[in-house]
Amino acid sequence: MTAPEMAPETVVDFSDHRGIWVYVQHRGGEAAPVAWQLLGIGREMAQQIGVPVAGVVLGHQVRHLCDQAISYGADTVYYIDDPVLERYRTQPYAHGMASLIRKHKPEVVLYGSTIHGRDVAGAVATLVRTGLAADATQLSIEEAGHLLHASRPDFGGKLMSTILCKRNRPQMATCRPGVFSVPEADSSRTGKVIKEKLGLKEGDVLTQVVEFIPESHHVDLSNAEIIVSGGRGLGGPKAFDMLFDLADAVGGVVGASRAAVMAGWIPYQHQVGQTGQTVRPRIYIACGISGAIQHLVGMQDSDVIIAINSDADAPILKTADYAIVGDMFEIVPALVRKLREMRLEGVVSPTVDDGMSADEEEQASA
Ligand SMILES: Cc1cc2nc3c(=O)[nH]c(=O)nc-3n(C[C@H](O)[C@H](O)[C@H](O)COP(=O)(O)OP(=O)(O)OC[C@H]3O[C@@H](n4cnc5c(N)ncnc54)[C@H](O)[C@@H]3O)c2cc1C
Structure with missing residues (x-):
């Protein structure tokens, strides 16, 4: 049997498409950090291939996000302000994005x-009939042909x-929060804000927001400076108490492996890893976690x-900068005791060191 012949690749002319865009996700006018992370990598790639980078802001009375996007590296911001966009709903947001594209x-x-980004990106891909690479953790672009590698x-x-x-x-990708760094904001940067119309009325939208109930349990792992994570080695939900104590003593938050989440010891919002959150804190303390690749990523x-x-021999010890071999049920309470004593003596502060010198701190508080 002979192998089927591959159809020759058709060469399509995309010279009328130009520039890299970043969707500025926000809730109630507060941008998700991933938007600025993507502007950082978007800008790097745009500079490499010599094209502009733009932010896209959809919402109602969120003009300040356009200025923020420029300060984080956008040359241009496409902005649609409409009461229909007051709260996120797939249809009007995807419609706005698709019409701009x-x-x-x-x-x-x-x-x-994110839940929001994945939702809107999938709908936009369908509307503009293009592909979507989901959940990218690395991005690069070819100089010849501007082909995105997600x-x-x-x-x-x-x-x-x-x-x-x-x-x-366009070539579209959703990208993991926390993978790329947030560039330094420069409020002196200038850029163009292009206002466009939504072209959709409230009556055209198929869904209505009846009530907004904020999450009762929220943990912000992606912005945490210190994370104390627990795994199956904890043996049960009660043992997480000592991790909350340690997190409290160091000014951090609690994360978990999937094994601990699947066992129902702690809610999913705490999960770190491939199917949880990607984090890059200053300090990550893994307690009773073996270091499976899905956790390490x-x-x-x-x-x-x-x-x-x-x-x-646990694999996590090879990735660790400091590996402590021993029983966490002895080590963690001892650490908590020591940190509390040091706090009482004024040696450590429960809040994270922000890198400011004593003089700077004095000036900041003046
Ligand atoms: C598609 C897919 C996606 C996945 N996504 C994720 C993900 O997002 N995040 C994630 O974490 N996993 C994920 N997993 C699961 C992953 O493969 C591992 O099963 C999981 O990370 C193991 O969790 P663990 O390290 O807590 O448990 P184990 O691997 O069971 O490790 C427990 C560790 O605790 C140690 N220990 C036991 N007692 C003590 C003690 N007293 N003191 C100190 N140490 C002790 C043991 O030596 C051991 O190393 C995924 C798997 C798949 C297939």
Whole structure:
């Protein structure tokens, strides 16, 4: 049997598409940090291929986000202000985004890989008939042809896949929060804000927001400076109390492995890893976590990793900057006691050191 012949690749002319766009996700006018992270990587790629980078802001009375987007690196911001966009709903947001894409023809559009970003990006991809690479953790762009390489862990983290969108424009990707750094904001930067119309009335929208109930349980892992995470080694939900004590003593928050979440010991919002959150705190303390690849991909970019494990061969100890081999049920309470004593003696503060000198702190508080 002869192998089927591959159809020759058709060369499509995309010269009318130009620029890299970042969707500025926000809630009630407060931007998600991933928007600025993506403006940072978007700007790097745009500079590499010599095209402009733009932010896209949809909402109602959120003009301040346009200025913020410029300060984080956007050359231009496309802005639709309409009461219909007051609260996020798939249909009007996807409609607004798709109409901007059709009119201004970007070559790349990036979204945060959040519930909101994934929702709108999927709908936009359908409307403008293009592909969407989901959950990218690495991005790069080819100088010739401006082909976006969106890479992500696959097959349970065993290999990396790189997704290309050769035959359609724009090339779109959702990208994991916390993977790219937030660039330094420069409030002196200037840029253009282009206002556009939504072209959709409230009566055209199929869904209505009846009531907004904020999450009762919220943990902000993606912005945490210190995370104390617990895994199956804890043996049950009660043992998380000592991790909350340690987190309290160091001014951090509590994370968890999937094994602990699946066992129902702690809510999913705490999960770190491939199917949880990607984090990059200054200090990550892993307690009773073995270090499976799916956990490591979510925390390996932390500045300092401290692992406490009773098994000297646990893989996490190889990734750790400080590996403590021993029983966490002895080590963690001892650490908490010591930190509390030091706090009483005024040696450590429960809040994270913000890097300011004593003089700077005095000036800031004056
Ligand atoms: C598609 C897919 C996606 C996944 N996504 C994620 C994800 O997002 N996040 C994630 O974490 N996992 C994820 N997993 C699961 C992952 O493969 C591991 O099963 C999981 O991370 C293991 O959790 P653990 O380290 O807590 O448990 P274990 O691997 O069971 O490790 C427990 C550790 O505790 C140590 N220990 C036991 N007692 C003590 C003690 N007294 N003191 C100190 N140490 C002790 C043990 O030595 C051991 O190393 C995913 C798996 C798949 C297939």
